[in-house]
Amino acid sequence: MSDELAGRPIGERIQAIRERTGKSRPVVAGLVGRSAEWLKAVERGRRQPPRIDMLIRLGEALGVVDLSELTGAESLNISLQRRAGHEIVAPIREAIESADLTVSPDPRPNAEHLAVQAERAWQTWHASAIPRAAAGALLPRLIREGRRATRLLDGNDRRKAFAALASAYALSEQVLAWVADSALLWLAADRCMECAQQADDPETLAAAAWVLGNVWRSTGREEDAWRLVSDASAVLEPHLDNGSDDTRALWGSNQLHASITLARLGREGDAMHALDQADAMTARLPKGYAHPWTLFGSPNATMTGISVSVDLRKSGHAIDYANAGDLDAIPSLDRRARLWLELARGYNQRGDTISTLHTMQRATSISAESMRAHPIARSLAGELVTSGGRLVETEARALARQVGLVGV
Incomplete structure (x- = not known):
C-alpha cells in the first residue's frame, strides 16, 4: 500500500484506504465524530490534514496498523497496536494471553459456580456507573478459573464450563472496546467463539456470533459481520417457538446487530427490515425482560433505532425514536x-x-x-x-x- 500511494497527500491516502476497505464517507466520519462534509473536505485537500489525535481516530476507524499508512511519513510510524486506555486493560490482557501448561487438580472446579460468577460479572457491568473498572476487576480471575475448569472437567460439566468461559470472554470484549487495541479485542472474541463451539449449545454460539460480529464490524469487516449474525439467526430459528426467552432474545439481538451493520453499509431498506424484525420479537418476550448479555428487549430495540437512524444521517427519525421510548428504561448505565x-x-x-x-x-x-x-x-x-x-x-x-x- 505504501508504494502504491507514495507521494500522495494525506487526504488522498485516507480516501484511497477508505474506499479500499469498502467504508462509506458518512460511516467513517460518524466513527470519528465528524460530518461527512468534513471528511470530504479533508480527502479533497480543502482542509488542512487532521491533527495527530484525529489521525489516530481515523486510523482506528479505517483499521490501519500504523499511522504511516495514512501519512506516508516513515517518521510517523506510530503503532495502533497494544493500546491501553484504561488501567484494567493490562490485567485482562495478561489473563487472556497467558499460556498455563499445567494446572492443579485441587480444589476441583464447579461448573455451576463458574456460571453464577459469570452472570454476576455481567450484572456488575450493567449496574455500575464505572463499568470497566467494576467488571474489569472480576474478569482476570474468572478467565483463569474458567480455563482451569475446562482442562479438568469432562462431559456435561466441561461443556457448562466452556459456556461460562465464553461468557467471560464476551464480557471482556465489551469491557475492552474502545480502550484496548484491536488485536486484543480480536483475541477475546475469537476465544469466545472457540469456547462456544466447545460448549455445543445454540444459544452460546449465537451469543458468541454477536460478540465476534461486534469486533468484525468495528475493524472494517461489515459484510463478514452481517453474514455471521445472519447465520447465527438461522441456527436459532428452529428453536424460536419451543425454546427459551433467551433463545428468542438472542435471535432478536442478532437482528439488531444486522440492522446497525447494514446501516453502516448504506443498505437502508435492509437495515430497517432487520430492525422491524427485532422489534416484532420484543412482543414475544415478557414485559421488562432483558437478555443477560445483550440486554435485548423493547428499550434496546429503541436504542438501536436511534443508532441506525443516526448512521443513516436521518437525525429527525432518531429524535422520533427517542421521544417514543423511555431512554432510562435500559437496564445498563453504560448502554x-x-x-x-x-x-x-x-x-x-x-x-x-x-x-x-x-x-x-x-x-x-x-x-x-x-x-x-x-x-x-x-x-x-x-x-x-x-x-x-x-x-x-x-x-x-x-x-x-x-x-x-x-x-x-
Missing part, C-alpha cells in the same frame, strides 16, 4: 449513557449545538467513565469547544474535561 451519546450525534447532525451539549451532559452524568472511553464522545466534546460558539463555550470546556480532554 444508557451510550444511548444519550447517540442522540447527541443526531442533534449534532442537525447543527443544534445547545441540544448536543445538553444531551452529552446527560450521557456524562450517567457514566463519565463510558464517555471517557468512547472516541465519539471525546470528539463531540472537542467539537463543541472549538466550533460550538460562545453560548456554550464555558459548559463545553467543562464537559471536555469530564470526558478526558486535556488542554481545553
